[in-house]
Amino acid sequence: MNILLVTVSERTKEIGIRKAIGAKSRDIIEQFLVESVMLTVFGGIIGIILSYAIVKLITTITTAITPVITSNQILLALSFSIGTGLFFGIFPAYKAAKMKPIDALRSE
Numbered sequence: 568m569n570i571l572l573v574t575v576s577e578r579t580k581e582i583g584i585r586k587a588i589g590a591k592s593r594d595i596i597e598q599f600l601v602e603s604v605m606l607t608v609f610g611g612i613i614g615i616i617l618s619y620a621i622v623k624l625i626t627t628i629t630t631a632i633t634p635v636i637t638s639n640q641i642l643l644a645l646s647f648s649i650g651t652g653l654f655f656g657i658f659p660a661y662k663a664a665k666m667k668p669i670d671a672l673r674s675e
Contacts, residue, residue, distance in 0.1 A: 583671025
């Protein structure tokens, strides 16, 4: 959420310009929620790849432990990642959508 709040504050002028030329609040919310979900999906994919690499490393080091990654675990991880992105992206998206165009363009 903090990353997205910083993103909203850094892109205040962009939000103001988009609202000034006719973007609806729904468009702004959608933009930031898509960005939030994409960030968390990429993070989830990187986490899955690292997990797979660690599992392969463990199986080559020792035969006493046989960890297994199933498709259900991968889907659960990606679902949790997407849910996290949506949940923590809602507040910054609404904050961005509530900005008035004149105030957003005036800010530094």
